[in-house]
Amino acid sequence: MSHIFDKRFNLLFVLLLASIFVIGRLSIHPGMVRNLLFASLFIVIMALTIHYRERIIGLLIIYLVFMGLIRRALIPIAGWSGFDPLLILGPVLTVLLALIMFWEHKKTPLVVRESPDKLMTLLFLIGCFQVVNPLSGGPITGLIASMYILIPWLWYYISFYNFNKDNIRIIVNIIQVTGTIIASYLIYQTFFGLLPFEMAWVEISGYAALYLAEDRVRAIGTFPSAQESVYFVMITFIVAFSRMIVDKNKLLHVLIVIVTLASIIFASSRTIIFFMILASILIIVMTRRNLMSRVVACITSLIGVFLIWLLLPLVNPNWFGIAEPTIEHMIAGLIDPLSEDQTGVGHINRFTDGMMTLFQNPAGHGIASITKAADKVAGSTAMSTEVDISNMIVGLGLGGIIYMIIIGLTIYRVIWLVNYQKSIEMVATLGILVGSLGQWINGGFYLTPIIIWMLIGWIHKEYVNKRGELNASSSS
Template sequence: MATFLYRRRLIELGVLLLALFVVGRLSISTGNVRVLIFASLFIFTLAMVAVIRERIIIFLIIYLAFMGLIRRALIPIASWSSFDPLLILAPSITVILAISLFWELKNHHNLGEEKPDKLMVTLFIFGCVQMFNPYSGSPISGFVAAMYIIVPWLWYFIAFYKLKQKDIGVILNIVEVIGTIIALYGIYQTFFGILPFEQMWVDLTGYAALYLAADTVRAIGTFPSAQEFVFFTMITFMIGFTKLTYKKNLLLHLPVVLITLLSIFFASSRTIIFFIAIAIFMVLILTKKTLIRKITTGIISIIVFYMIWMGLPNLNPAWFGVAEPAVSHMIEGLVDPLSEDQTGLGHIERFVDGMKSIFTNPVGHGIASVTKAADKSATTEAMSTEIDISNMIVAMGVGGIIYIAVVFTTIYKSIYLINKKKNLEYIISLAIFLGGFGAWINGGFYTATIITWLLVGWIHKQYSIYRGEDNAFSSY
């Protein structure tokens, strides 16, 4: 026994010395700094998964929300690479957690009688098959694309089987806190400019879409793209606004609403403003109990929105100092979004072309064609239409119709649940679905899509439970 313990200690010591040698060897080159950070975080996160399982999502959301800033901050000491190992931390942990869940489902049948939506299961299978679509180039492109498409869908199943209402409440609270902090940072970037290492990143990547003027860079927050920054800020706004509508901690949530709305405005993203207005409209109506209050609230809301829209031309962008280009860009786009000088018509044309592609290629071009995988691969043609509904038609052909069905049935299920019980989490989920309509799945998002599909999975679970209770009551 003593000999066995002695040999075991020698093996453990040997493994430790080998690990220290590898770390030391990698540390010699600054190019390996990102690999070392990834390895450390991966081991740490993997250990956390063994203890807290699906609640690791809280850590992953925080990590992903700041991942873009972390990657940019490493440029002065570790240079830059588009193939950064830090990008695969969250997808790797998600896949491990999902495999563990599916293994548990295979061997145990005590996770409840509720089953995931058949449309969602079919969609997931379609997506996995489309990883190997020959039209999208090499299989490697398909695997890269899976980070943006398949990984968020995995969280649908994890949430469906594992997350409870209290978990959703905690996640939403954390998103509200970090989203407000990031929104404030976005406002700082608008008025004081981006930091030097962030400018290095803009120059290295050639991110021309960030420039609103020759010397004005659009706010990007802590995210890899300005679009995801705005989307995540929208999620934070909808959380704060819904809680405010419920009259919960007015002094706490009013600043959240004002900060996030200003941040979105200064980020100069016009399309999402339209969907935020729709989400606000629906939240205000659905939170009212009587029909007369719903109608009155709807009429008042429409009048207020119209007055705000008519008053936009009276805003002088020069009032906002260095933010003048951003404000001018926002006002011009909102006042006349379909003019030749704006991008509104271009968005509509890309959407229509994407929908038409089902007739020219009903099998789709593969999920890689509408993600960043297309930008990273020399064998894949980038075909993103910038709207998820048409993107899924482009990527999966007839399979995209299933995606459209999932989107609209999810919205229906959310409204159904709200009518059954005006639960705060139900209304926040619907607000996020409507505010982010057209970007539930996005080939360039890392954080926001995970939150969205996590909520989709939870809503489907709650709907399944309520429908089961209704059917049981009817039978009785």
């Protein structure tokens, strides 16, 4: 027995030495740094995932928040690569966690199993079939696209089966802390510019949309996409605003609201501002106790927004110094978003063109056609309309109709639930879902769709449970 033990120990020792040697050799080559970092993070997080299951989401959120900054910071050391293994860490761990969850749920007695929404399951299956749609470049392209579409939908199931109010509270807290850091960093980038390795990324990626002027670049934050940085800060704003309305300790939340709002304004994201206003009004209205107070709150909020809009022309962009181009761009777009000089009409045209593809190809063009995968793989065509509803019509065809029904059902259910429990988690979820309308799924985002569909899974579960409680109490 001891002889066998010695042989196993010797084998493990040899493997350990071999691993150290291989890692040492690979680390000599700068091009392998990203692979080594991925391998290290994967081993650590995989071990934690196996032990802690869905509770690993907090660590995963923190990683995805700073993933873009990490990738850009590696440029001076390891250069740049469009196919970075660090991008697939989140999807790989999500699949691992989903497989563990489905296996454990399979062993649960049938009588006590909870069933997710059938439309959601149908939508997920349609998405899986669209992975191999030849119109979007074939299965390899579709597999890459699944990171942006199917991975967030897996979090719907993980949340539905395993998350409760305490889990959501922890996630909301992590969002508020990390989002405040990102908002502060966006403000720093606005006034002090991007760091050298960040400017290197802008030049390498050819990210033309970042340029407000020939020599002026928007703040980009810490995400792989500058747009996702702003959307994550918007989610943070909604969380802080919800707590400002519901909580008694308001001062801290007021400060976070100011910081996040300022960062979004300086980032010159006009569409987000519109949906933030809509979400904020809905939060104010739905947290009132009766119909009359809700009507008064709605009218008062609308008057306040209208007065601010009237005062916008009086704001002088020169007051903001180096941020003048971003403020001028923001004000011009908010005052007259449909003018010829603005992009509002272009956004509307892309949306309507996407919706019309339902009549041209009811079977859909595949999920790769509406994601970054279409730009990364030869033979695929990018058809993104920048809005998830029309994107789902383009990618899934008739499946996009199911997607729209799920959006409507989810908004109805969260409003219905807020009527019964005005908890911070429920109110914040309502605001996040409304504020993110049009971006519940985005073919270039890595984290915010995961947060959205995680909340949707929790909402659907809470709705089923609450309806069951009400039906039980009424029958008794």
